[in-house]
Amino acid sequence: MRRPNPPPVGTAHHTTRIEALTDGVFAIVMTLMVFDIRVPQAPPEQLWSELVNLWPSFLAYAISFVQLGIYWIGHRNQYNFISKEDHTIRWITLLFLALVAFIPFSTQLISNYPTHRVALLVYGINLIVIGLVLYWHWHYATSERRLVDPNLSPAVVYIGVRRCLMAPAAYAVACLTSLSPLPIILELYALIPLLYLFPGIVERLWPVPARLLDKEANAQQE
Amino acid sequence: MRRPNPPPVGTAHHTTRIEALTDGVFAIVMTLMVFDIRVPQAPPEQLWSELVNLWPSFLAYAISFVQLGIYWIGHRNQYNFISKEDHTIRWITLLFLALVAFIPFSTQLISNYPTHRVALLVYGINLIVIGLVLYWHWHYATSERRLVDPNLSPAVVYIGVRRCLMAPAAYAVACLTSLSPLPIILELYALIPLLYLFPGIVERLWPVPARLLDKEANAQQE
Amino acid sequence: MRRPNPPPVGTAHHTTRIEALTDGVFAIVMTLMVFDIRVPQAPPEQLWSELVNLWPSFLAYAISFVQLGIYWIGHRNQYNFISKEDHTIRWITLLFLALVAFIPFSTQLISNYPTHRVALLVYGINLIVIGLVLYWHWHYATSERRLVDPNLSPAVVYIGVRRCLMAPAAYAVACLTSLSPLPIILELYALIPLLYLFPGIVERLWPVPARLLDKEANAQQE
Amino acid sequence: MRRPNPPPVGTAHHTTRIEALTDGVFAIVMTLMVFDIRVPQAPPEQLWSELVNLWPSFLAYAISFVQLGIYWIGHRNQYNFISKEDHTIRWITLLFLALVAFIPFSTQLISNYPTHRVALLVYGINLIVIGLVLYWHWHYATSERRLVDPNLSPAVVYIGVRRCLMAPAAYAVACLTSLSPLPIILELYALIPLLYLFPGIVERLWPVPARLLDKEANAQQE
Numbered sequence: 001m002r003r004p005n006p007p008p009v010g011t012a013h014h015t016t017r018i019e020a021l022t023d024g025v026f027a028i029v030m031t032l033m034v035f036d037i038r039v040p041q042a043p044p045e046q047l048w049s050e051l052v053n054l055w056p057s058f059l060a061y062a063i064s065f066v067q068l069g070i071y072w073i074g075h076r077n078q079y080n081f082i083s084k085e086d087h088t089i090r091w092i093t094l095l096f097l098a099l100v101a102f103i104p105f106s107t108q109l110i111s112n113y114p115t116h117r118v119a120l121l122v123y124g125i126n127l128i129v130i131g132l133v134l135y136w137h138w139h140y141a142t143s144e145r146r147l148v149d150p151n152l153s154p155a156v157v158y159i160g161v162r163r164c165l166m167a168p169a170a171y172a173v174a175c176l177t178s179l180s181p182l183p184i185i186l187e188l189y190a191l192i193p194l195l196y197l198f199p200g201i202v203e204r205l206w207p208v209p210a211r212l213l214d215k216e217a218n219a220q221q222e
Numbered sequence: 223m224r225r226p227n228p229p230p231v232g233t234a235h236h237t238t239r240i241e242a243l244t245d246g247v248f249a250i251v252m253t254l255m256v257f258d259i260r261v262p263q264a265p266p267e268q269l270w271s272e273l274v275n276l277w278p279s280f281l282a283y284a285i286s287f288v289q290l291g292i293y294w295i296g297h298r299n300q301y302n303f304i305s306k307e308d309h310t311i312r313w314i315t316l317l318f319l320a321l322v323a324f325i326p327f328s329t330q331l332i333s334n335y336p337t338h339r340v341a342l343l344v345y346g347i348n349l350i351v352i353g354l355v356l357y358w359h360w361h362y363a364t365s366e367r368r369l370v371d372p373n374l375s376p377a378v379v380y381i382g383v384r385r386c387l388m389a390p391a392a393y394a395v396a397c398l399t400s401l402s403p404l405p406i407i408l409e410l411y412a413l414i415p416l417l418y419l420f421p422g423i424v425e426r427l428w429p430v431p432a433r434l435l436d437k438e439a440n441a442q443q444e
Numbered sequence: 445m446r447r448p449n450p451p452p453v454g455t456a457h458h459t460t461r462i463e464a465l466t467d468g469v470f471a472i473v474m475t476l477m478v479f480d481i482r483v484p485q486a487p488p489e490q491l492w493s494e495l496v497n498l499w500p501s502f503l504a505y506a507i508s509f510v511q512l513g514i515y516w517i518g519h520r521n522q523y524n525f526i527s528k529e530d531h532t533i534r535w536i537t538l539l540f541l542a543l544v545a546f547i548p549f550s551t552q553l554i555s556n557y558p559t560h561r562v563a564l565l566v567y568g569i570n571l572i573v574i575g576l577v578l579y580w581h582w583h584y585a586t587s588e589r590r591l592v593d594p595n596l597s598p599a600v601v602y603i604g605v606r607r608c609l610m611a612p613a614a615y616a617v618a619c620l621t622s623l624s625p626l627p628i629i630l631e632l633y634a635l636i637p638l639l640y641l642f643p644g645i646v647e648r649l650w651p652v653p654a655r656l657l658d659k660e661a662n663a664q665q666e
Numbered sequence: 667m668r669r670p671n672p673p674p675v676g677t678a679h680h681t682t683r684i685e686a687l688t689d690g691v692f693a694i695v696m697t698l699m700v701f702d703i704r705v706p707q708a709p710p711e712q713l714w715s716e717l718v719n720l721w722p723s724f725l726a727y728a729i730s731f732v733q734l735g736i737y738w739i740g741h742r743n744q745y746n747f748i749s750k751e752d753h754t755i756r757w758i759t760l761l762f763l764a765l766v767a768f769i770p771f772s773t774q775l776i777s778n779y780p781t782h783r784v785a786l787l788v789y790g791i792n793l794i795v796i797g798l799v800l801y802w803h804w805h806y807a808t809s810e811r812r813l814v815d816p817n818l819s820p821a822v823v824y825i826g827v828r829r830c831l832m833a834p835a836a837y838a839v840a841c842l843t844s845l846s847p848l849p850i851i852l853e854l855y856a857l858i859p860l861l862y863l864f865p866g867i868v869e870r871l872w873p874v875p876a877r878l879l880d881k882e883a884n885a886q887q888e
Contacts, residue, residue, distance in 0.1 A: 039330045471690025471694055
């Protein structure tokens with residue numbers, strides 16, 4: 001006689017807690033990055049120039065904040081469609097958060113060594129890996145429609161994939177550039193977020209395949 | 223044949239996550255500001271006088287905390303009416319949070335240099351910009367009733383605008399004062415929150431135009 | 445003709461955000477207190493004794509954590525009954541949180557100066573004022589049943605008052621003791637939480653007046 | 667005449683706040699651990715080797731993060747079944763959180779003294795006690811089905827117990843090893859999480875007793 005499976009202890013039909021933990025980690029990381037920027041202990045007449053000298057810190061903070069915003073929105077958007085959580089998705093999210101929690105470290109690295117190749121690579125790789133994990137998260141949840149609505153349209157899945165892979169691809173280019181002798185990498189890092197702030201650009205550069213959209217249209221007509 | 227738009231990935235009909243992120247950032251910023259005040263490492267017989275010497279830090283903390291409270295309540299009140307979120311409102315909120323996360327930095331600046339013009343200006347500008355972004359947030363959400371109830375009364379919109387612009391206006395005055403030789407700016411910073419703690423004052427100084435209220439009354443009579 | 449009031453912008457019929465902000469501040473304060481305890485930088489053979497020397501920090505942390513727990517539960521319990529929020533209750537909560545955010549500071553003070561009268565007084569007064577603000581919070585919400593169910597039983601209100609005032613009363617005694625030459629105050633601080641951990645003690649020492657309970661019983665019989 | 671009990675002030679039929687506080691503390695602890703890893707202040711040509719020298723910190727961070735993930739998921743899973751909260755469960759959770767908040771301290775201890783017996787023991791005991799408190803939490807909630815569905819299956823209770831006790835048992839072994847002269851303890855700490863990442867291993871090593879599953883099956887057939 002076959003013994004029945006024990007009831008599943010781990011799966012749940014709401015995702016409140018995983019989202020709350022994510023929001024908490026992002027809120028703290030966003031705030032701690034500024035906390036790393038120390039107020040200069042200078043004689044009053046030099047305060048202004050000391051503040052101006054902090055510009056690499058302010059720039060690095062701004063870039064990282066925008067990047068965190070992109071990833072937070074990315075994770076948040078996935079949960080517009082993910083309606084269940086299981087053991088695996090939780091651990092993927094925890095891996096994602098562990099890497100996000102590293103951003104203050106790598107941000108401080110590039111703000112202390114703004115032209116150092118090692119610092120730029122560590123920062124770039126940190127961002128690339130976060131993007132790849134976010135892609136894995138989406139792939140796991142949508143393949144076989146595991147944790148999403150079984151009728152989720154392929155076009156939505158495709159757009160989600162594009163969103164996740166766009167940043168790692170762009171950062172990989174920026175990282176490669178940092179191996180060249182050209183001193184333009186920080187500028188590249190600063191440009192990448194534009195792709196996300198103005199999603200129209202992406203839609204033109206990397207459109208959703210017509211095939212998927214036609215399927216969508218047919219489904220709507222039936 | 224016209225191809226249909228891909229389904230919107232970004233819009234959502236609840237605003238839980240954006241509110242949770244905001245609450246998280248505010249909670250951390252409010253707490254970290256005190257964390258910046260270090261316990262004096264003094265011989266026991268000087269402990270009391272050392273604590274008393276910390277008063278600029280305590281005052282700066284109190285002013286900033288009240289100011290954060292004003293902005294938190296302001297953002298929170300807007301979400302009494304905003305019922306949807308889209309790509310743009312998320313980025314406006316993220317910009318808002320990035321500036322809020324700077325408050326511990328500028329607070330420490332004025333508590334270290336309580337009479338220094340640069341410190342006072344940085345602090346004032348930080349607060350002004352936060353207020354303007356909060357105004358932009360409200361304007362974006364309510365113009366064409368984009369993310370709010372289509373029947374939202376114009377008087378409510380007006381009150382929201384007043385609430386957002388009041389603080390930047392007052393801080394701009396305080397900043398201008400700091401360019402004069404009068405040493406009264408910190409006192410001004412301390413007075414501004416009274417406008418928010420006792421909203422009756424504002425209603426008397428800057429009433430809602432009768433025109434808008436009459437429209438309201440007519441709408442209620444019909 | 446009388447002009448109608450503008451619609452109330454500030455009142456809301458749910459208290460999610462005020463509770464989320466409170467939970468956030470408490471979570472951070474609880475965690476930051478330990479963060480203040482630095483790992484000793486000692487040669488390996490002295491590590492154990494250096495850790496043992498940290499005991500005033502560990503004790504102060506434990507006492508403060510329990511105290512924070514008492515106040516968090518107190519605030520949380522009030523929101524079992526409070527179902528609306530208005531302008532005033534938000535500012536009372538913000539004042540409450542500003543004082544809670546001071547606990548890491550005053551905890552570090554007593555852990556650095558565990559026998560110093562000033563440190564003990566600052567810590568005690570911090571705790572007393574938090575308790576009084578929590579009482580004000582409850583009083584404001586329940587008087588005239590302002591933000592609670594209009595039929596809330598007087599016995600519940602009474603129990604809430606007792607809960608809020610118990611701690612300040614006990615800490616006031618502890619503070620007075622610290623003015624005497626007896627070195628027992630830290631022990632007193634450590635004993636007070638027992639009143640909250642074992643609520644049976646309180647019910648015996650300070651029972652709810654029979655009058656209120658009888659009214660309750662009559663109401664239930666009808 | 668017997669006087670009726672005062673209405674229960676403390677019990678509540680939702681557990682939102684206790685879960686929010688837990689998520690907050692975990693989010694902060696996870697993030698603060700990385701914050702403890704300081705960017706090296708080295709001359710540029712030594713940056714890479716200085717970063718490599720930080721490996722004990724990175725390893726300790728990774729192990730602790732996974733461990734925190736295990737405990738967070740453990741607590742979260744219990745609340746799949748716990749639907750009420752009372753005075754006692756709140757204090758058990760607060761004790762749990764107080765110990766969780768200690769993890770950055772003990773993590774920094776082993777990352778500063780990666781081969782020191784005292785550091786390894788403190789870290790191990792911290793983790794063991796957290797696991798035992800989590801077990802107590804589950805035991806309290808499920809015994810006499812106090813805070814869970816009265817029909818909760820015994821197999822689910824059993825699986826929860828196994829989940830809570832597995833980690834303390836494994837860490838106890840690791841601690842005992844640290845008393846031996848073999849230098850393998852950090853490796854053991856790193857291996858333990860595998861039990862949780864791949865729950866299939868556990869099901870094979872420590873199956874749910876057939877008796878409980880049969881009862882389950884019978885119940886399903888009726």
